[in-house]
Amino acid sequence: MGDILSKYDVLGAFGMTIYLAFFAAIGSLVLGTVVAIMRVSPVKVLQILGAWYVNIIRNIPLTLIMVFSILGALYILGISLADRQSPTFIVDNGVRWAIVALSIYHAAFVCEALRSGVNTVPLGQAEAARSIGLTFGQSLRHVILPQAFRGSIAPLGSTLIALIKNTTVAAVIGVGEAAGLMSKVIENETGSIQVFLVFALGFVILTLPVGMLFTTLSRRLAVKR
């Protein structure tokens, strides 16, 4: 176990895992909130668009989105997220597209988590907000969303844990995170229980505190009714 840690940059690889998870968490939270607002909005077209987004993205395997981002979007459609002349063109594109793919994918789950939070807010509050003259946007911002976020902390936490573990899929487009390093170690040292234990332990160390934090948060921030 020790020689794997000393011979390979395990910490660096998990650093990349955290980097991917951090930015993808922000991206998916923003995108997911927008989609959730579309789904609860009074405009029919937006509702339909939001529902389509969730149903399509949620049902496509992440690996497929990931591979498409490089093979389809970058190499065939030519949508580059890095400077073409840059000496790190491929690495930068891999990392950035991985964050985009993770954000797009998990936004669907964030949206559903938030929508479940919206459903915890009694309908009467929304009606009361509208009846005192708040617009849809104002009632969302001041009345519904603050309570919805607090009500959906637990499912959002599960989504974040899933996101952290799903960063391993980025290995299929060559991003140097934990799973990418693991395939390198297996190639050089042959697969053994130790190798799996090191990487499994790494993920447990990352996700366990997240899970505990979100459990505490959901208890402390829950809206008492």
Add this chain to the structure above:
Amino acid sequence: MRLFRVSAAAALAVIALGLAACADDSSDGGSGGSAFKVGIKFDQPGLGLKEGSKYTGFDVDVAKYVAKELGHNEGDIQWVQAPSAQRETLLQSGQVDMIAATYSITDERKAKVSFAGPYFVAGQDLLVKADETEITGPEALTGKRLCSVTGSTSAQKVKDKYPGVQLQEFGTYSECVSALTSGGVDALTTDNTILAGYAAQDQYKGKLKVVGKTFSEERYGIGIKKGDTATCEKINTAIQKMIDDGSWQKAVDANLGPAGFKPDAAVNPPKPAPCT
């Protein structure tokens, strides 16, 4: 309550029977019967490829020849998929009797399994589009985009030896071939045998070529259980016989030849190393 007890007992009995049945199955499979289980790649054109119920490729032909020399009928061979990461485990747990799956002989692997052979000496090479003129070898790669499989030895070697090269890594070589044909990357690198297999595929015929300047040596061996010297000797004799009677050359030509690939004559055909 009584009914509950009876049904609970019945359920338990069913579970116990089910477990017993499982145990029976696995012990049957383990002891083997007359089947000779050979691990090969299922997804490597020209080397080990599963097409429907047919298996083709150079590794498959070598395995068939060796199995015949070991006294097994071709009908008794049971092909088992042996992905790179699982090869040692398959041999150690006895799920396969031998493995011929582009299995390079290395010291790390020798600590866990034994090797017969080598039966072929491959080398890392480059696959480019047929009209490519700039890339003539690894030293002409600076500033180019190269593709290989995540974490593979070939990918690591490029990163260490040619830092001026940008490396795209994918999960499989097929994705690299797609990126190469769409112009996303300039070349694909791994063992020349694997490259020749892709270049020889019908959909890429005439579109891709192997550069033909190897910059590493991969000695493909046949993996067997650690310490089984007797089997190792027999397999070595079989490989030598295959080379001597011309079947080896025939297998190379049939599987890797269509794309104009010629194995490096300086090291091929190899002389099997003594068993340890």
